[in-house]
Amino acid sequence: MNAYEDCFQKAMILSWQKVIGSERSQFPSILQNSVDTHVRFAVQCHSPKMNECLFCRIIKGEIPSKIVFRNEFVLAFHDINPQAPVHLLVVPIKHVENLKDPKASDSSLLVPVFNAIREISDSFPISKGFRVVVNCGREGGQTVDHLHFHLLGGRPMSWPPG
Ligand code: 5GP
Ligand code: ZN
Numbered sequence: 001m002n003a004y005e006d007c008f009q010k011a012m013i014l015s016w017q018k019v020i021g022s023e024r025s026q027f028p029s030i031l032q033n034s035v036d037t038h039v040r041f042a043v044q045c046h047s048p049k050m051n052e053c054l055f056c057r058i059i060k061g062e063i064p065s066k067i068v069f070r071n072e073f074v075l076a077f078h079d080i081n082p083q084a085p086v087h088l089l090v091v092p093i094k095h096v097e098n099l100k101d102p103k104a105s106d107s108s109l110l111v112p113v114f115n116a117i118r119e120i121s122d123s124f125p126i127s128k129g130f131r132v133v134v135n136c137g138r139e140g141g142q143t144v145d146h147l148h149f150h151l152l153g154g155r156p157m158s159w160p161p162g
Contacts, residue, residue, distance in 0.1 A: 055091050055146035069120050073112035076120055076151070085154030086124045090117055096147040099136045104147060117151055126153030133161070 057063045059075050068088060069076035079087040092113055096103045104110065121130055130153030135141035 053095055053146045054144050055089075055148060056095050059091070059093055068123070069116055071112070071116065073109070074116040076116060079150065083150075084152040084157075086126050086130070086152065088120065088124075088151040090120065090149040090151055092147055097145050098142055098147050099134055101147065113149060117149065120151065121153075124153065129153065129157075131157045 054063065058065045058077065065077040065080075067075065067077045069090075073093055074090060075093060076088050076090040079089050090113055092109050094103070094109060096109060098104070117132060130151060133150040133152065134147070135143075135150075
């Protein structure tokens with residue numbers, strides 16, 4: 001951890017301790033250390049470690065996620081901010097920035113992703129249909145720079161998308 005990250009984590013821990021300050025006293029004293037440990041853990045997980053990709057950290061298990069599928073090439077998990085009753089993110093294990101990244105042309109990258117999507121879609125109540133979305137670049141709506149496929153379903157989809 002560099003000095004910036006160290007400072008950032010300390011500031012986050014202090015501000016979270018302020019936020020939960022009043023609630024903290026409601027925990028029995030024997031649990032208060034455990035509350036503090038959880039705060040430190042949550043802050044570490046969400047600190048912007050320089051050069052560390054969010055989805056790579058989810059793949060490594062450093063950030064918790066609700067995983068629904070994993071094999072050698074692909075991880076799929078629930079989106080933290082779902083836009084439909086089913087909203088999963090299907091992510092190649094290998095770090096590839098987006099569809100324009102030359103590494104994305106490797107067929108051994110995209111074929112497993114689509115096979116995973118086909119397999120996963122059988123396990124969710126989306127037999128009437130679903131949508132797969134890939135945002136590419138800032139104007140394409142991409143906010144996390146690790147190639148990912150949104151798998152959305154469980155409601156009728158409108159067109160055109162916003
Ligand atoms: P994008 O906007 O890049 O196409 O999609 C990024 C997606 O990642 C968003 O739908 C956002 O809700 C989701 N996301 C951002 N941070 C996290 C996180 O920490 N965990 C999970 N599960 N999803 C996240
Ligand atoms: Zn990554």
